[in-house]
Amino acid sequence: MSPKTVFPILMLFLVSGLGGCLWDKGSPEPTKSTDDGKNSDQGTEATDGTDTGKSTDEPDTEPASLEPETVTVPNTGLSEYAPISDLKLAVGGSDGQIAVSPGAEDELPQGPASFDVDSSGNVYILDSVSSTIKSFQAGGTPIGKINLVKDRAPFLDFSLAPSGEMAVYQAATDLVFVLPKGANQISQATPVRSLSSVQDFSGVFYNNDSQLFARDSGQMTYKVSSSGVAAPYLALLSMRNQMFFRTNLAPTSGVLYASKQLQASGYQGNAEKKYEITMDRPILSVTYIDSDSQGRPYLRVETDDSATVEQVKVKRYVMRVGSKPEDWTKPIEIPSDVYALPFRDIRIGADGSVYAMLVYQDRIEVKKWAAK
Numbered sequence: 001m002s003p004k005t006v007f008p009i010l011m012l013f014l015v016s017g018l019g020g021c022l023w024d025k026g027s028p029e030p031t032k033s034t035d036d037g038k039n040s041d042q043g044t045e046a047t048d049g050t051d052t053g054k055s056t057d058e059p060d061t062e063p064a065s066l067e068p069e070t071v072t073v074p075n076t077g078l079s080e081y082a083p084i085s086d087l088k089l090a091v092g093g094s095d096g097q098i099a100v101s102p103g104a105e106d107e108l109p110q111g112p113a114s115f116d117v118d119s120s121g122n123v124y125i126l127d128s129v130s131s132t133i134k135s136f137q138a139g140g141t142p143i144g145k146i147n148l149v150k151d152r153a154p155f156l157d158f159s160l161a162p163s164g165e166m167a168v169y170q171a172a173t174d175l176v177f178v179l180p181k182g183a184n185q186i187s188q189a190t191p192v193r194s195l196s197s198v199q200d201f202s203g204v205f206y207n208n209d210s211q212l213f214a215r216d217s218g219q220m221t222y223k224v225s226s227s228g229v230a231a232p233y234l235a236l237l238s239m240r241n242q243m244f245f246r247t248n249l250a251p252t253s254g255v256l257y258a259s260k261q262l263q264a265s266g267y268q269g270n271a272e273k274k275y276e277i278t279m280d281r282p283i284l285s286v287t288y289i290d291s292d293s294q295g296r297p298y299l300r301v302e303t304d305d306s307a308t309v310e311q312v313k314v315k316r317y318v319m320r321v322g323s324k325p326e327d328w329t330k331p332i333e334i335p336s337d338v339y340a341l342p343f344r345d346i347r348i349g350a351d352g353s354v355y356a357m358l359v360y361q362d363r364i365e366v367k368k369w370a371a372k
Helices: none
Strands: 010-018 049-054 068-072 081-092 114-117 123-127 132-138 144-149 153-158 164-168 175-179 192-194 199-205 213-216 223-226 257-270 271-278 281-290 297-304 314-320 332-336 344-348 354-359 364-370
Touching: 114 153, 114 164, 114 344, 114 354, 123 153, 123 213, 123 364, 175 213, 199 354, 257 281
Parallel strands: 068 271
Antiparallel strands: 010 257, 081 364, 114 123, 123 132, 132 144, 153 164, 164 175, 175 192, 199 213, 213 223, 257 271, 281 297, 297 314, 314 332, 344 354, 354 364
16 A cells, blocks of 8 residues: 555544534434544554554555435533643743743744643643753642753754653754653753654654654654654544544635534545534634544634624634544633743643643643543
């Protein structure tokens, strides 16, 4: 099979629709999928070490081009998320604080660039002003600090592996520094991976097996190893299971704010089934965040909440979708009235908890939501 052949198990895209309440009134639940999405690897590798992007569990033929069954996900009975905890950190330069700078006259404010959460609930924050990664317990007690290279360009993103390894990305050099578990600084011996072949970088991620991946803004995914960067997957690859899907915003007649309907398309063998749900306000964008340990993807959905076209008021939400109605959740609204927007401000825990890092002038908040 060619590396560019893609068999999407779950694709996400938008089409124009009419709004109701928060979600449109639904219809009876579709037949449940027998696919639980639990696969341990992201694909197989060829004998020459290159990543083919092919899973051994994938079908050997293209799905049949039949008209898919479309089922509306009901707006009642959807799982809800509730706020669980709220970590608050003071702004400043000490070890227990995070630095925030107003920036130059023609620049945006500078603050923490990225964050991640480990399996114990400890929070790690990339302080781009002080070139450090600072870690905190859920209650705010400082745990440690990793010193990054200070005489180079700032670091933009990082990711924690289940093994304890950490990958830190530096934008100006297109390098990823791979720190072993327990390392407290980048040294001459720190392994380095080049991401120069990844155009328009969008993030680094680890899967459940602590394999490292990078993603571009077009949501193509690249496997990163000591032998280099493999050819990209044409569809977005979920980081925690073998699930392929895309997001695509299709405006009506060039009007971006006319689209209100979110659809998820899944394959069961060669049979395609579509699930759709309609929001009560126009959708501006949809992007994939990550998947939980059960393989259920989580999306960032931005909507236009304004009364007129001239003044767009954006609201941000996180929601879970899937190939079964019970996988879908009501959206979580993420506060938008912040001082600065980090490069990465939302994370998904393996258990499905949702974390958001909010940067204000006088504090940093890391909010956590969990399913009720």
